[in-house]
Amino acid sequence: MYRTHLCGELRASHAGQTVTLAGWVNRRRDHGGVAFFDLRDRAGIVQVTINPDLPTEMLDLVADVRNEWVLQIEGVAQKRPEGMENPKMETGEVEVIARNVIVLNPSRTPPFMVNTDNDLPDENMRLKYRYIDLRRERLTRNMVLRHKIVKYMRDYLDEKGFIEIETPIMFKATPEGARDYLVPSRIYPGQFYALPQSPQQLKQLLMVAGMDRYFQIARCFRDEDLRGDRQPEFTQLDLEMSFVQRDDVLDLVEGLFTAMLPEVAPHKKLFSSPWPKFSYKEVLERFGTDKPDLRFGMELIDVTDILAKSEFKVFQSALEAGGVIKCIVAPKSAEMSRKELDALTEVAKSFGAKGMPYLAVTAEGVKGSAAKFFKEEELAALKEKTGTGVGDLIVFASDARAIANKTLGGLRLWFRDKLDLADKNMMAFAWVVDFPFFAFNEETQTWESEHHPFTMPKMEDLPKFDTDPGAVLSDAYDMVCNGYETASGSIRIHRRDIQMKMFQLLGLSDEDIQKKFGHMLEAFEYGAPPHGGMAPGIDRLVMLLADEPNIREVIAFPKNQNGRDVMADAPSEVEPKQLKELHIKFS
């Protein structure tokens, strides 16, 4: 038996017990006579005291011990002497007086320190030695939190009558969505499996199969460029329910997360219960994005009416082109430096704006790039409508509605970060519903499906399909939290005729439809129940609950932003023999 207790679980109540611990040396403090090791395991850190009355051979052995060596310590747990407690440690009231020290394995000097989170090494260094980096208390905590969240989900859904079913990782290419990761077939030259972008089709087929309520902690794969909140492989709580309407799904998921929050992250506050529900249109107008951060105000304000007759050319030309004038009011930002404003203008341009007019409201009057073009009555009306006071900065966007919204939505988040407007312990869950079914592609001048082709349009909008496609809404919904899309779902099509029409609208030929989706259409002919579901992203959720800035910190072995596994150095070249077996040749 290697150990009787975990390092991190020892408390004053263990005093007097003989214990055996095993773990890593987190830190050593050698005072010449007495010496201390902080011994670490997954549960935490405890102080081990080496007294000079131990046998000389053991003291010699102990003198060589360094950080990250793996030790087994046999000793007596003891309440620390009066005044020697360390309130910063959970185990700070206790220490283990060593009687025997066994080196289970020495360690090379690690490439970086894991006993401090100050001055973190370069991330690729951390990723290369991920097995060391994960020893960090912070990352260990993230892994444990992730486990708790997934366990809670499993238990909750089991309680609600769901069953967990695994679906294949090797499936069929669905090139209509993101790019697929392909797996060449050895047995069928020139043919490929694809890794699933989500188990979408499979879970729908499980509903056809009568599984009624399914879930899966599902790995999904998408071959698109990475971001701080996007990995090429990621995990979703994939769930699907039969005989449900939209709100049945939303209520289930809202119930799950609302119940889970205090259990897994008690320091987090729920912004609102029940969760707010916005239409896609409303959320875009008010927050400039379909994944709003509700933890702070600074909503977008439409001032087109007030400035309709503005003499400012920038506004005039935007309005002539059929655009709008909107603004946000940043508190206490009137004194921003020219340099900061220039930087901010660049941010605005990155969202498609041509410039960024602004007004700084100061005690001496309004200042700013466009100040002289504003008439007195316009200023008065502006202040009235926006509630602007002295010290505030009004930032405008005048452009096509979509660009104005997007720009101000982006700037709103910029101010959130700069002015620290969002409570980090708040979880502002909300629903976004009533998404448009089609999006107009300016480039190709055609209507394109906004979702995957299995999403159900609102039945009452069916007649508008051919006459007014822009007005058709879908039975799709997103769960958002703190500015992230944390889940996405829909009521699905379960009728063959509607599904067929969808594929045709997407521009697929009858032959393509049969080849790619014949199995779905056929399944719908054999008694498909009405069904719908949702897929909350686990990585993003854990990231938010762990207060991490990106999802790599909550994934055990993530890829870097360029999709490389820098630890194993993948992707990598393979043996010519392997290529030959797969019938692959490079030109």
Next chain:
RNA sequence: GGUCUCGUGGUGUAGCGGCCUAACAUGCGGCCCUGUCAAGGCCGAGAUCGCGGGUUCGAAUCCCGUCGGGACCGCCA
């Protein structure tokens, strides 16, 4: 595909035309030290400044290219 930004001892940073024979912290090695907990004190080793080219009397520093990282835009049905 694009924009911005960063590559300096093991690690994290400073230096941004000559004071650089490259500084600081930490880690590492040695010595001292019986109660520390980011232990402390003294001594020491360790970087031709990502790579290639150019400008210059002189380049870590300026320019061009290239490789690698990060943030964002496009993309993510």
